[in-house]
Amino acid sequence: MPEPDIADTLVAFLNADGIPGKRPVHAWGIGASGVFVPSPVAGSFCIADHFQEKLPEGYPKKPQVVSVTVRFSNGSGSRQNDGAAGPHDGWSDVRGMATRFHLGDGSATDLIAMSLPEFFTPTPETFLDFARDALPRPFRRETPWQKLRDMLHLTLPLPDPYPGQVSRPDDGAMDYADRNRSAQLAVFQAASIGAPVSYVRATYHAVHTFFVIAPDGTRRGVRFIWQPIAGALNIDLRDPAQQDKVTRPYLQQELRDRLAKGPARFSLMMMIGETGDDFDDSTRPWPPHRVRVMMGTLTLDTVIDCEHLSFNPLLLTRGIEPSGDPILAVREWAYQKSSQVRGGVPCPFSQR
Ligand code: HEM
Numbered sequence: 001m002p003e004p005d006i007a008d009t010l011v012a013f014l015n016a017d018g019i020p021g022k023r024p025v026h027a028w029g030i031g032a033s034g035v036f037v038p039s040p041v042a043g044s045f046c047i048a049d050h051f052q053e054k055l056p057e058g059y060p061k062k063p064q065v066v067s068v069t070v071r072f073s074n075g076s077g078s079r080q081n082d083g084a085a086g087p088h089d090g091w092s093d094v095r096g097m098a099t100r101f102h103l104g105d106g107s108a109t110d111l112i113a114m115s116l117p118e119f120f121t122p123t124p125e126t127f128l129d130f131a132r133d134a135l136p137r138p139f140r141r142e143t144p145w146q147k148l149r150d151m152l153h154l155t156l157p158l159p160d161p162y163p164g165q166v167s168r169p170d171d172g173a174m175d176y177a178d179r180n181r182s183a184q185l186a187v188f189q190a191a192s193i194g195a196p197v198s199y200v201r202a203t204y205h206a207v208h209t210f211f212v213i214a215p216d217g218t219r220r221g222v223r224f225i226w227q228p229i230a231g232a233l234n235i236d237l238r239d240p241a242q243q244d245k246v247t248r249p250y251l252q253q254e255l256r257d258r259l260a261k262g263p264a265r266f267s268l269m270m271m272i273g274e275t276g277d278d279f280d281d282s283t284r285p286w287p288p289h290r291v292r293v294m295m296g297t298l299t300l301d302t303v304i305d306c307e308h309l310s311f312n313p314l315l316l317t318r319g320i321e322p323s324g325d326p327i328l329a330v331r332e333w334a335y336q337k338s339s340q341v342r343g344g345v346p347c348p349f350s351q352r
Pocket residue numbers: 010011014022023024025026029071072073095096097098112113114119124127205206207208309310311327330331334335338339342344
């Protein structure tokens with residue numbers, strides 16, 4: 001199916017039963033603004049403007065500070081019938097971090113990341129199958145005996161429902177993963193990902209491979225990761241002091257309170273792929289010992305409203321190119337379509 005067509009099908013599917021005007025996934029979020037300062041080595045790996053310590057002739061001759069807009073989000077959608085309506089911050093869920101770098105010439109480039117290192121499926125068509133199978137099913141609560149039986153069968157016992165939770169996507173996702181090996185890593189990681197104490201205490205992965213172009217023309221396949229400088233930390237529901245977090249939203253207020261006291265920081269790490277690493281399939285991990293280069297530091301200091309903004313993973317800039325990953329290609333269209341449907345501010349891109 002051509003990309004725009006499958007993108008339309010995916011967006012229509014994800015939007016079914018959603019709340020009009022909200023994103024069909026990553027529906028609950030909050031914005032923040034701040035600056036990105038490239039590291040001294042970033043410019044020797046990539047010629048993109050935001051990785052240059054100093055800008056070319058004609059720009060101010062001082063270390064570059066790039067202004068950024070970030071939207072943090074919970075991965076769940078706005079479907080009203082799956083128990084996900086409302087931001088269930090304390091529930092286990094993937095989180096998102098969409099970053100827009102505002103470049104010196106007035107253009108922009110986006111980096112969209114989530115707290116899972118790999119994606120669920122290798123192609124848009126298989127993602128549609130996965131999304132259909134992973135529709136939330138009524139919650140099945142296991143008795144202590146069933147949990148014991150699971151353990152004897154070397155199967156993970158099902159978690160108990162959170163207060164108010166009536167359905168969950170994990171059963172369908174697990175069934176899909178049983179039949180499709182490529183989904184297993186992401187599905188198992190997603191099922192046990194937990195909830196962060198703060199949006200700025202999670203690690204976010206841009207998942208796909210991009211090619212970065214160095215000043216000497218070298219083209220490297222890379223994967224980007226935002227690493228929180230304060231470290232990643234989840235809530236611990238065994239701690240009685242934290243148990244109320246499953247019944248009330250806390251992540252947005254936590255960010256407001258935190259940034260009112262001082263900035264939050266992330267390092268942008270760039271993992272360099274080697275021969276044999278898969279560049280076009282984001283279900284496939286790379287070996288963990290691949291070289292990682294520190295590309296710069298993001299400092300966030302102000303909460304802003306950016307719910308109407310539209311990010312796009314293919315809003316790239318000179319020096320950063322897409323890989324042949326078919327999921328990355330379809331996202332260009334899916335995000336534009338979704339933005340039109342929800343009445344978002346079109347991304348600069350859609351004027352092409
Ligand atoms: C075929 C695969 C995918 C489809 C169809 C898809 C679809 C969507 C759609 C329709 C939106 C809402 C866009 C809007 O209304 O502005 C969205 C948002 C988002 N997606 Fe995906 N997505 C896919 C894969 C991914 C992957 C691989 C990642 C991680 C890198 C990701 C991370 C996000 C994030 C963080 C947001 C929220 C962006 C924001 O804050 O505006 N998605 N996705």
